[in-house]
Amino acid sequence: MTVEEVFSGSVHDVAPRLLGYTLLRDGVGGRIVEVEAYAPDDPASHSFRGRTNRNGAMFAQPGTLYVYRSYGIHWCVNVACEPEGTGAAVLIRALEPTHGVAAMEARRGTSNLRALCSGPGKVAQALGVSADDDGRLPWVKPFALLDSGERLPYLTTPRVGITKAADLPWRYVVRGSVWTSAGPRRASP
DNA sequence: TATGAGATCAACT
DNA sequence: GTTGATCTCATAC
Numbered sequence: 001m002t003v004e005e006v007f008s009g010s011v012h013d014v015a016p017r018l019l020g021y022t023l024l025r026d027g028v029g030g031r032i033v034e035v036e037a038y039a040p041d042d043p044a045s046h047s048f049r050g051r052t053n054r055n056g057a058m059f060a061q062p063g064t065l066y067v068y069r070s071y072g073i074h075w076c077v078n079v080a081c082e083p084e085g086t087g088a089a090v091l092i093r094a095l096e097p098t099h100g101v102a103a104m105e106a107r108r109g110t111s112n113l114r115a116l117c118s119g120p121g122k123v124a125q126a127l128g129v130s131a132d133d134d135g136r137l138p139w140v141k142p143f144a145l146l147d148s149g150e151r152l153p154y155l156t157t158p159r160v161g162i163t164k165a166a167d168l169p170w171r172y173v174v175r176g177s178v179w180t181s182a183g184p185r186r187a188s189p
Numbered sequence: 190t191a192t193g194a195g196a197t198c199a200a201c202t
Numbered sequence: 203g204t205t206g207a208t209c210t211c212a213t214a215c
Contacts, residue, residue, distance in 0.1 A: 036207070044207070046200095054200055072197030074208050091207055121208045161207055181208095191215075202204080 001147055003139045007062035011037035011081045014062075015090045015172045018079075019154050022146035023092065023138060025127040028100030030117055031148065033174040034093040034181060036159045038078070040086035043164040047087020057135045058087040065143075067124070067134040074121030077129055079138060093120045093160075093171070096179040119181040 006021070007014055015037040023029045038045035046068065047058045057066040058080050066078040066089055078089040095117035097104060104126035105111045117123045124130075139145045153175040158167060160181065173180050 038207075046207075049201085052200075068207090069199060071206060071208050072199075076207060078207085093207085119208070159207070163206085193213085196209090
């Protein structure tokens, strides 16, 4: 699959497709096991109020990385999606550590594998992502995006940590993965 | 195990 | 002046 194909379609096509892809920065990273979709006209999305200086990358070509500071402390990583220019994006929430584990342990200050990449702020810290990476493309160095060829079974659950449209089940989690964040691992009844 | 507070800042109103 | 697409640690059960 070409990178154009990977990021084609709506966020609800792209989000589950990304599960199983391996995201690396400087050869360090892992397999994506948890994402969240942020649709156009989504009140929970940073792009809801239109394009601003901060969220400009969300409106760029599909695949563009949108990196922002959260709660003054953490960085969070998104990829822009089609339709281009609408601010649609997918938030990378968790990775299964596979590449450069030692480097991630050093950056995260822990050797607990389960705590390396199990949350959006942790993923950014483990890969060393910062504002410098805003607007870059995940298949261009220092990043790399690898297709595992697998289509992993997944569940959808409500998104985590938002206050608007919190009931929409737009969080995509690899079924049975132990590498996801602390949110629900199965859809609520 | 569960819950709550503090950290810390850029963008937005 | 307010607000987070969060994480960690401390304290309580």
